[in-house]
Amino acid sequence: MARIRLINLADFEVSHVIHRHGLTNNTALAVEAALIDAYPEITNIMDGKGNNEFGAMHSSEIIKKYCAETANFKHKALLISVNRTALESSLYEATRYAWRLRKNKAKKLKLSFQQCKV
Numbered sequence: 018m019a020r021i022r023l024i025n026l027a028d029f030e031v032s033h034v035i036h037r038h039g040l041t042n043n044t045a046l047a048v049e050a051a052l053i054d055a056y057p058e059i060t061n062i063m064d065g066k067g068n069n070e071f072g073a074m075h076s077s078e079i080i081k082k083y084c085a086e087t088a089n090f091k092h093k094a095l096l097i098s099v100n101r102t103a104l105e106s107s108l109y110e111a112t113r114y115a116w117r118l119r120k121n122k123a124k125k126l127k128l129s130f131q132q133c134k135v
Contacts, residue, residue: 049066
C-alpha cells in the first residue's frame with residue numbers, strides 16, 4: 018500500500034498488466050516466480066514458489082547444476098550434432114543429413130552418439 022501511495026502522490030497511476038492468462042495452477046506459479054525474479058524492485062513479502070531451487074541463476078551456476086561430468090571414452094567414438102534439423106524430421110534422418118561418414122571410418126567406431134541442440 019505504501020508503494021501505491023507513493024505512485025499516486027507522484028501523479029502517476031498504478032497500471033495492471035496481466036502477463037499470462039488461462040494457465041494451469043502449476044504454470045501460473047512458475048510464471049509468477051519468474052516475474053518476481055525479473056522485477057527485483059517489487060515489494061513482495063514472499064519469493065515465488067521454487068525460486069530457491071529454480072530461480073534466477075548465472076549461466077555458470079546453471080552449468081554446474083545440470084552439466085554432466087566429462088565423458089572419457091576407452092573406445093573410438095563419434096558425436097554427431099544435429100541441431101534444429103531434428104525438429105523437422107526423425108533423429109535418424111537428421112543424423113544422416115548432419116554427418117556423412119565414409120564406410121571404412123564408420124567400421125572403426127565402437128560408439129556413436131546423437132546430440133540435439135535446440
